[in-house]
Amino acid sequence: MAHVGAVVVGAGVVGAAAARSLARAGLEVLAVDRFRQAGQGTTSRNSQVIHAGLYYPDGSLKARFCAASAARLYKFAESRHIPHWNCQKLVVAAEGQEERLKTVAEHARSIGCLQKENMRMLSRHDLKVLEPDLVASAAILSPGTGVICAHSVVSALLAEAEASGADFSFGSDVEDVSWDGNAFTLTFSDGFKVTCDKLINAAGLHAGQLAETFVEPRLLPKFRFCKGNYFRPTVPVPFQRLIYPLPPPSGAGLGTHLTLDVEGGGAKFGPDTEWLPDDYAPVKDMDGSGVYNVDASRAASFEESIQCWWPSLPSGSLAPDYSGLRVKVPSGDFEITSHGMEGYCGLYGIESPGLTSSLMIADQVLRVLGVPIPAEAQEDELERPPPGTRCFSDGLRTLLQGEASESVLEALKQRREEVRKDVEAAAVRWGQAADARLRSACAEPVPSFPGRLSSAAALLEEHRAATGGALKGVFDRLQGFQRLLARRRCLEDIVSMVKKTDAVREAVFACRPAEELPVAEMAEVVTLCSRLPSRSRAVGVKRARFLTEPLRSALSQALLSALRETGTWPKEPGTSVQPGGDAREKVLRLCRRLSQLQESARDLRQLEGSELSPAEDSVSWPCQALATPLVARFRHHFCRPDSELCRTDKPEWAFRYLVEMASDHATELEGWLAQLRAEDCRSMVAGLVAALATEGRRFVAGRLRALSEDEVAKPWLLQTLHQLVRFHSALVGLGGTAAAQALMADFDGNVLLAPGEPSEEPGDSPSEPAQRGALAEGDLQGLHSPL
Ligand SMILES: Cc1cc2nc3c(=O)[nH]c(=O)nc-3n(C[C@H](O)[C@H](O)[C@H](O)COP(=O)(O)OP(=O)(O)OC[C@H]3O[C@@H](n4cnc5c(N)ncnc54)[C@H](O)[C@@H]3O)c2cc1C
Known part of the structure; x- marks a missing residue:
């Protein structure tokens, strides 16, 4: 019968982490799994969240492992290029739940999470800035929470375990399993047997069932199973952080929360909590048993719970996704124990945060087995194993089944050593041969690979032409190398793009001062994206576009504050240009940064292949922001039903006001530009007039339907159009063709005039959607008519 030092049953994230740690500690390890691949159990059916460990009871393994393991997992992911995203999490309290939120925060403080993670409480106002679509009265911000690709974690653990000598x-x-007080004997479903000195039961949902075959029943906890269902939204989700409501008082699960996909863009809700019957026992073929099917009728309760904090989630926009099972034990904690059987380590109740805690759980396995733990820092800073590390698992299986000899493992090890040496020797031989061929082929000695590979290839190409293809073999290999190098360069570009977008996102969501926002980096991201192949480019562009709006909004808000500081914007009629001031310089600096950002946004659109309409493209972001306070003033006087100036019969009042405002502020702006010698900002004057022309267009569009459909108001239609023409020539004089285009965009394009969308309070947000808010139909009823 074959004998192994240690067998790990289960190659989920926990089994793979344990196998890696045991192999690194020098043990002979065989890890087995009934699936054909690693990580196909609960590891592939979770939220992939790196938890900060807010809720777990003080002193519990979950509390101890989670916080420490999260930091290690980030480091692990970083050094192995595993997709992960430290996107942060908000635990939100609805109206009336503030006391419960405080209790959670106090608990987190008492177990050291608040301090370690630099968590903080956010007010309703803070939340409006961070997540404008979120409705909550307060929240805890957990900066350390993130998401990670669980499959990549398992693959990395597996590769490193194998590199350290473990077999799968x-x-x-x-x-x-049976135990004779000394060694364990494992019987496989095909009748094959293996003995081992150490047995690690990391069978996840099945750990209890496996233990029942050889552990005294009274020593085992009672296992219960709880299903967690996920639903995916069919509409875009406007949040940038994970959103968790307060956990239900029952303590089961964390409440129906929002998780973001690690590669940006996607989102899912869940898991919820669906207890399975007390006597439920997991079967071998979990997928085939139908237990993972998601009942579509649960969407209603999801909707209800989500709408508590995201009321604008449209009804009927959730689709069933996947589900997972949590295994629960009465203590509610991880139970990692030997039951007093030397050489055994049973892992029970490994539910959430099992993924986050996997590296610490692996250490605990070593502790239970009395195996010294390799120094953590060394362990996680180790280089990635070289690509191409071979996996002997299938070979092992075949050999074990075919020969069932005790010396098989020994032979296998020797064979692996021999193959490794063969491969290395062949690589060295080939390198020397290729070098020698190159040296003799080229007139001058060629430096070694791969620095001058392309020039060497060029020389070879010449030589090949001269010698009629005698060196074809070598040349083809070099071409192969070149392709590999190109691929590596491409992978490096992808990594740089991901790092750069991550850095920008961190800066944006850390609410840095506007002057420190990484606008120039966005241009670098565009350049990086443009170098990527099309599929990766699409991902890169998506990541970058996701950041443009919050950046624009932060810069525009800062610009509005700087404008207020100038004290002359909006300018009072008849006042003259005031002497300089830092605020104006700041305004111009912010305008330049906004322009730069708009440039990057345009480039991103081009990379994406989507076109902007000429009207959209002609709008300059800095000018839109400059026009915001002016537009607010205009709307206050001319679009408010209870304003005396809001009259159908006097469109010329509104037009005149806009012209005067455009002229006054154009002069004011020109004064600033001359004073600050800001030659590069000249086009802003025309842009400002164009932005006010756009407001004129919306003003007319908002009234046209009422004027044309209402018999009583019809006489004023002609007058409005007549005044529009006069307004047009006045604006062309001030702002040139840009203003004319902006004013006539709808009319020239023969665009149907739809009734305006409900008007947002201008000035709330300087971004396009707020300004797009034309006049609501209701506003028309308030127009003062002389009739
Ligand atoms: C809905 C849900 C959401 C979760 N969300 C998170 C989260 O966001 N963050 C987090 O940190 N954790 C989360 N978790 C917890 C996390 O997913 C688990 O703790 C972790 O994946 C457990 O890994 P494991 O290796 O113990 O189990 P598994 O991944 O299930 O691996 C066990 C393996 O054992 C094998 N096996 C079983 N019996 C045998 C046998 N007799 N012979 C051979 N092989 C066998 C199985 O095939 C399986 O591959 C969540 C869990 C659930 C259910």
Whole structure:
């Protein structure tokens, strides 16, 4: 019978982490799993969140492991290029739940999370800035929470375990275990047996069932199972952080929360809590049993719970996604124990945060087995194993089944050593041969690979032409190398793009001062994206576009504050240009940054292949922001139903006001530009007039339907159009063709005049949607008519 030092049953994230730690500690390790691949159990059916560990009871393993493990997992992911995203989390309290939120925060403080993670409480106002679509009265911000690709974690652990000598055997189903007080005997479903000194039961949902075959029943906890369902929104989700409501008082689950996909763009809701019957027992073929099917009728309760904090989630916009099972034990904690059996480590109740805690759980396995733990820092800073590390798992299986000899493992190890040496020797031989061929082929000695690879290839190409293809073999290999190098360069570009967008996102969501916002970096992101192949480029562009709006909004808000500081914007009629001031310089600096950002946004659109309409494209972002306070003033006088100036019969009042405002502020702006010698900002005067022309267009569009459909108001239609023409020539004089285009965009394009969307309070947000808010139909009823 074959004998191994240690067998790990289960190659989920926990089994893979344990196998890696044991192999690194020098043990002979065989990890087995009944699936054909690693990580196909609960590891592939969770939220992929790196938890900060806010809720767990003081002194519990979950509390101890979660916080420490999260930091390690980030480091692990960083050094292995595993997709992850430290997107942060908000735990939100609805109206009336503030006391419960405080209790959660106090608990987090008492177990050291608040301090460690630099968590903080946010007010309703803070939340409006961070997540404008979120409705909550307060929240805890957990900066350390993030998401990670669980599959990549498992693959990295597996590769490193193998590099340290562990073997994996997939498609191997352990049916029974016996213990003779000294060694364990494992019987597989095909009758094959293996003995081992140490046994690690990391069988996840099945750990209890496996333990029942050899552990005294009274020592085992009672296992219960709880299903967690996920739903995916069919509409875009406007949040940038994970959103968690307060956990239900029952303590089961964390409440129906929002999780973002690690590669940006996607989102899902869940898991909820669906207890399975007390006597439920997991079966071997979990997928085939139908237990993971998601009942579409649960969407209603999801909707209800989500709408508490995201009321604008449209009804009927959730689609069933996947589900997972949590295994629960009465203590509610991880139970990692030997039951007093030397050499055994059973892992029970490994539910959330099992993924986050996997590296610490692996350490605990070593502790329970009495194996010294390799120094953590060394361990996680180790280089990635070289690509191409071979996996012998299938070979092991075949050999074990075919020969069932005790010396098989020994032979296998030797074979692996031999193959490794062969491959290395062949690589060195080939390198020397290629070098020698190159040296003799080229007139001058060629430096070694790969620095001068392209020039060497060029020389070879010449030589090949001269010698009639005698060196074809070598040349083809070099071409292969070149392709590999190109691929590596491409991968490096992808990594740089991801890092750069992550850095920008961190800066944006850390609410840095506007002057420190990484606008120039966005241009670098565009350049990086443009170098990527099309699929990766699409991902890069999506990531970058996701950042443009919050950046624009932060810069525009800062610009509005700087404008207020100038004290002359909006300018009172008849006042003259005041002497300089830092505020004006700041305004111009912010305008330049906004222009630069708009440039990047345009480039991103081009990369994406989507076109802007000429009207959209002609709007300059800095000018839109400059026009915001002016537009607010205009709307206050001319679009408010209870304003005396809001009259159908006097469109010329509104037009005149706009012209005067455009002229006054154009002069004011020109004064600033001359004073600050800001030659590069000249086009802003025309842009400002164009922005006010756009407001004129919206003003007319908002009234046209009422004027044309209402018999009583019809006489004023002609007058409005007549005044529009006069307004047009006045504006062309001030702002040139840009203003004319902006004013006539709808009319020239023969665009149907739809009734305006409900008007937002101008000035709330300087971004396009707020300004797009033309006049509501209701506003028309308030127009003062002389009739
Ligand atoms: C809905 C849900 C959401 C979650 N969200 C998170 C989260 O956001 N963050 C977090 O940190 N944690 C989360 N978790 C917890 C986390 O997913 C688990 O703790 C973790 O994946 C457990 O890993 P594991 O290796 O113990 O189990 P598994 O991944 O299930 O691996 C066990 C393996 O054992 C194998 N096996 C079983 N019996 C046998 C046998 N007899 N012979 C051979 N092989 C066998 C199985 O095939 C399986 O591959 C969540 C869990 C659920 C259910």
